[in-house]
Amino acid sequence: MLRKNRLFTPGPTPLLPAAQTAMASFGLHHRTAEFRALLTRTLADLKEFIGTNHDVILLASSGTGAMEASVTNLTSPGDKVLVLTAGKFGERWRDLAIAYRSTLEVVTAPYGETFSLKEVGQKLTPDIRCVYVQATESSTGARHDIEGIAKLVRTRGEDSLLVVDAITGLGTTHLDIDLWGVDVIIGGSQKALMVPPGLAYLAISERAWQRMEATRSPRYYFDLRKERKAAAKGESAFTPATSLIAALGAALDFVRHTGHGDLVAGRVALIDNAEVCAEMTRAASQALGMKLFAPACPAAALTAISVPSGLDAGAIVKQFRDTFSAVVANGQGEMKGKLFRIAHIGYYDFLDTLGVIGALEHVLAAVTRRPVEYGAGLRAAQEVYRKKMSDAQVVGA
Amino acid sequence: MLRKNRLFTPGPTPLLPAAQTAMASFGLHHRTAEFRALLTRTLADLKEFIGTNHDVILLASSGTGAMEASVTNLTSPGDKVLVLTAGKFGERWRDLAIAYRSTLEVVTAPYGETFSLKEVGQKLTPDIRCVYVQATESSTGARHDIEGIAKLVRTRGEDSLLVVDAITGLGTTHLDIDLWGVDVIIGGSQKALMVPPGLAYLAISERAWQRMEATRSPRYYFDLRKERKAAAKGESAFTPATSLIAALGAALDFVRHTGHGDLVAGRVALIDNAEVCAEMTRAASQALGMKLFAPACPAAALTAISVPSGLDAGAIVKQFRDTFSAVVANGQGEMKGKLFRIAHIGYYDFLDTLGVIGALEHVLAAVTRRPVEYGAGLRAAQEVYRKKMSDAQVVGA
Numbered sequence: 190m191l192r193k194n195r196l197f198t199p200g201p202t203p204l205l206p207a208a209q210t211a212m213a214s215f216g217l218h219h220r221t222a223e224f225r226a227l228l229t230r231t232l233a234d235l236k237e238f239i240g241t242n243h244d245v246i247l248l249a250s251s252g253t254g255a256m257e258a259s260v261t262n263l264t265s266p267g268d269k270v271l272v273l274t275a276g277k278f279g280e281r282w283r284d285l286a287i288a289y290r291s292t293l294e295v296v297t298a299p300y301g302e303t304f305s306l307k308e309v310g311q312k313l314t315p316d317i318r319c320v321y322v323q324a325t326e327s328s329t330g331a332r333h334d335i336e337g338i339a340k341l342v343r344t345r346g347e348d349s350l351l352v353v354d355a356i357t358g359l360g361t362t363h364l365d366i367d368l369w370g371v372d373v374i375i376g377g378s379q380k381a382l383m384v385p386p387g388l389a390y391l392a393i394s395e396r397a398w399q400r401m402e403a404t405r406s407p408r409y410y411f412d413l414r415k416e417r418k419a420a421a422k423g424e425s426a427f428t429p430a431t432s433l434i435a436a437l438g439a440a441l442d443f444v445r446h447t448g449h450g451d452l453v454a455g456r457v458a459l460i461d462n463a464e465v466c467a468e469m470t471r472a473a474s475q476a477l478g479m480k481l482f483a484p485a486c487p488a489a490a491l492t493a494i495s496v497p498s499g500l501d502a503g504a505i506v507k508q509f510r511d512t513f514s515a516v517v518a519n520g521q522g523e524m525k526g527k528l529f530r531i532a533h534i535g536y537y538d539f540l541d542t543l544g545v546i547g548a549l550e551h552v553l554a555a556v557t558r559r560p561v562e563y564g565a566g567l568r569a570a571q572e573v574y575r576k577k578m579s580d581a582q583v584v585g586a
Numbered sequence: 587m588l589r590k591n592r593l594f595t596p597g598p599t600p601l602l603p604a605a606q607t608a609m610a611s612f613g614l615h616h617r618t619a620e621f622r623a624l625l626t627r628t629l630a631d632l633k634e635f636i637g638t639n640h641d642v643i644l645l646a647s648s649g650t651g652a653m654e655a656s657v658t659n660l661t662s663p664g665d666k667v668l669v670l671t672a673g674k675f676g677e678r679w680r681d682l683a684i685a686y687r688s689t690l691e692v693v694t695a696p697y698g699e700t701f702s703l704k705e706v707g708q709k710l711t712p713d714i715r716c717v718y719v720q721a722t723e724s725s726t727g728a729r730h731d732i733e734g735i736a737k738l739v740r741t742r743g744e745d746s747l748l749v750v751d752a753i754t755g756l757g758t759t760h761l762d763i764d765l766w767g768v769d770v771i772i773g774g775s776q777k778a779l780m781v782p783p784g785l786a787y788l789a790i791s792e793r794a795w796q797r798m799e800a801t802r803s804p805r806y807y808f809d810l811r812k813e814r815k816a817a818a819k820g821e822s823a824f825t826p827a828t829s830l831i832a833a834l835g836a837a838l839d840f841v842r843h844t845g846h847g848d849l850v851a852g853r854v855a856l857i858d859n860a861e862v863c864a865e866m867t868r869a870a871s872q873a874l875g876m877k878l879f880a881p882a883c884p885a886a887a888l889t890a891i892s893v894p895s896g897l898d899a900g901a902i903v904k905q906f907r908d909t910f911s912a913v914v915a916n917g918q919g920e921m922k923g924k925l926f927r928i929a930h931i932g933y934y935d936f937l938d939t940l941g942v943i944g945a946l947e948h949v950l951a952a953v954t955r956r957p958v959e960y961g962a963g964l965r966a967a968q969e970v971y972r973k974k975m976s977d978a979q980v981v982g983a
Contacts, residue, residue, distance in 0.1 A: 190859045190862055192936075458588070462587045462588045536588065538911075539945065540590070540910065541590075543944040544941045551972065554972070563965055564961045564962075
C-alpha cells in the first residue's frame with residue numbers, strides 16, 4: 190500500500206502547510222524594512238502566544254542553544270544552581286551547568302515520575318542562583334508541576350531565577366508564566382508551532398535581564414542582551430533564519446485563527462487538542478494491554494508506552510516505519526529499548542490519532558507474535574473522543 | 587480539536603506533496619527547450635503509466651473537455667453512436683452526443699448497477715460509429731466490465747470505436763487497453779495522479795486517429811490532430827497549463843518510484859492500494875449496518891453508501907465537514923440525498939482510511955441519533971487490512 194511519511198515524534202512535528210508555503214516563498218534580505226516588520230510582528234505574536242509581558246528573544250538555534258544561553262547569561266562560574274531532573278532533558282540541564290562550572294544541587298525523580306515538591310523545597314536555599322526544570326520531560330512523557338515549583342522558588346528562593354524548558358511544553362500544557370513568576374521560558378519552532386527545527390525562543394523576566402549585567406560566564410553568539418537590543422529595532426544580532434521566521438509568522442497566524450482572533454485562545458485550543466489526542470492514545474494503549482510509562486503524571490505532549498517484557502522498543506519503532514512509514518520514537522537514555530513514544534504536539538487531529546492507534550494494533554500483532562484483539566484500542570479511543578465531545582457540548586450549552 | 591482539511595471526494599483528490607512543490611516552483615515559459623523536454627518526458631511517462639503504445643494527448647481542460655474532444659473528433663452530425671449509461675457520467679456522454687447531433691442508441695442500467703453484456707451486444711450493430719462508456723461510474727461507485735464490452739465491440743462493431751472515460755478509473759481499476767482494443771481512453775489530473783484539476787489526457791488508437799480525418803463535427807480548441815502534431819515537437823497547440831504539467835511530471839516520478847522504477851508496476855500498486863482502502867471501507871460500512879449502493883460491482887475508486895431511510899445524505903456530508911473538516915461527496919443526479927461517497931483514488935493510505943471510518947462512526951451517531959457500536963466499523967476494517975497483508979505475504983513468499 191501507499192504509505193505517507195508521517196511523524197509521530199515529539200519534535201520535529203508535522204508541518205503546517207501554510208507555514209511551508211510561507212517558508213518556501215520567502216526570499217527577502219534581513220536588513221530591510223520588510224523583514225524588520227515581519228520580525229517585529231512575529232516577536233509580538235510570540236509574546237501573546239506565550240502569554241507574557243516579558244521581552245521575547247528569537248535565536249537561530251535548536252532548543253538546546255536557548256538552554257545554553259540561559260546558563261551562560263544567568264550564571265557565573267561557581268554559582269550554585271538547582272537542577273530538577275527526571276529524564277534525558279533534565280540531564281541536559283545538569284550537563285550544561287557542569288560545562289559552565291556551576292556548583293550543582295540536584296533533585297532527581299526516576300524516569301517516568303515527577304519531583305517531590307517537598308524535596309525541591311528542601312534544596313531551595315536562598316543562595317540558589319537558578320532553578321532549571323522541564324515543563325514536560327520529552328524522554329518519558331511526564332508532566333512536571335511548574336506552578337507548584339514556581340511557588341516554592343518565589344517564596345524560598347529569594348533571588349533564585351526559575352528557568353523552564355518548555356520546548357515540548359508550550360502549546361501542550363497550561364503555563365501562566367507571569368502569574369506564577371517563571372523567569373525564563375524556552376520554546377522551539379519544531380514543536381507545537383508546527384515549523385521545522387532551527388529556531389528557539391525565550392521569554393525573559395526583568396529580574397533575569399538584570400541578572401545578566403553581573404554574570405561572567407563566557408558568551409558571544411548567545412549573548413541575549415545583544416539580541417534584546419537588536420530586537421527592539423526589529424533586527425537580530427546575527428543573521429536570522431529568515432525563512433523559518435516567515436514560517437513561524439504563518440504558524441502564529443494559524444494559531445490566532447484557531448483561537449478566533451486570539452493567540453492565547455489559540456494556544457488553549459492547541460493544548461486541548463493535544464489533551465484529547467493523548468487521552469485517546471492512553472486509553473487505546475491500555476485497552477491493548479500495554480502499560481503507560483508515566484501513568485501518574487502523563488503529559489499531553491506525548492505518550493510513552495512501556496514495551497512488554499522480552500521485547501525491544503526498537504522493533505516496534507522499526508515495524509511502524511517499515512509497514513506504515515510512521516515514525517514514533519524509541520526511549521532515550523537509560524530507557525532506550527524499554528519504551529516507545531507517540532507525540533501529540535501541534536498539528537495532529539482526530540484522524541491522525543485514530544490512524545496511529547490502528548497502526549499500533551498491527552504493529553503489536555507483528556512484533557509480539559501474539560493475537561491482538563483488533564479494534565480494542567480503537568474502540569477505547571472512540572469512547573474517549575465521544576465523551577470529550579459530549580462534555581464539550583455540555584460546557585458550550 | 588484541530589481539523590485538517592481532508593478530501594475524500596472522487597476528485598479532486600489529496601495532492602501529492604512532491605507535485606505541489608514542483609507546481610509551486612515552476613515558472614518557465616512554454617516555448618522553451620526546457621519546457622519541451624518536460625512535456626516530451628511527461629507524455630512518454632503518461633503513455634507508460636496508461637500502458638499503451640498509442641499516442642497520448644494532454645489538454646488544458648477538465649475531463650469533460652476530453653470527452654467532448656472525443657465526440658467532436660470522432661463523429662460527424664447524424665452518426666449513430668451507442669451510449670452505455672448507468673449514472674450521471676453516463677448521462678454526460680448522452681448529453682454530449684445530443685449536443686453534437688449524433689443519432690443515439692442507449693443501453694441503460696439502473697444507478698448502482700452495470701450493463702447486461704447481452705443487451706450491449708444486441709445494440710452493437712455494425713453501423714455504430716462510437717461506443718461511449720465509463721470504466722467506473724463516479725456517481726454510483728459501480729465498476730463496468732470494459733474488457734467484456736471491448737470484446738463485443740471488437741467482434742461485432744466492425745468500425746465502431748470504443749471510447750472509455752477512465753477519469754476515475756485509471757489507477758483504480760485494471761485496464762489493458764491495447765490488448766482489449768480500447769480506442770480512446772480519457773483521464774484527468776485530479777484523480778489517481780494526485781494533481782489539481784486542469785489537465786485531461788487521452789490515449790488514442792491509430793484507428794481513431796484515422797477516423798478524425800473524415801469527421802465533420804465543428805472543433806477548434808479540441809482539435810486533437812493539431813495537438814498530436816504539436817506534441818511530436820514537445821509543444822502544445824495552445825498555451826499549456828505549465829505548472830500543472832510540472833506537477834504531473836513529479837506525480838509520475840512518484841508513481842514510478844512506487845513501482846520500483848516501473849510506471850506500470852506503480853499503477854498496479856495504486857490500484858491495489860485503492861482496492862484495500864475500498865474493501866476496508868465497504869466492510870466497515872456494512873459492520874455499521876449501512877448498505878452499499880453498488881454491492882454487485884463495487885469500484886475501488888470510491889465507495890457509495892446508501893443512507894438509512896428518513897435521512898438525507900446532505901446531513902452526513904455536512905456533519906463530516908463541520909466536525910472533521912473532511913469532505914465526502916453527496917449523491918449526484920437522481921441519487922442526491924440518497925447516498926454519500928467516500929473516495930479511495932490516488933494518495934490515500936491506511937491511516938487516512940481508518941481515520942475516515944472512525945469519523946463515520948461519530949457522524950452516524952450524531953446524524954441518526956441512534957446508538958452506534960463504536961469500533962465496530964474500525965474492527966471490520968482492521969480485519970480486512972490484516973487479511974490483505976497476510977495474503978500479500980503469502981504471495982510474496
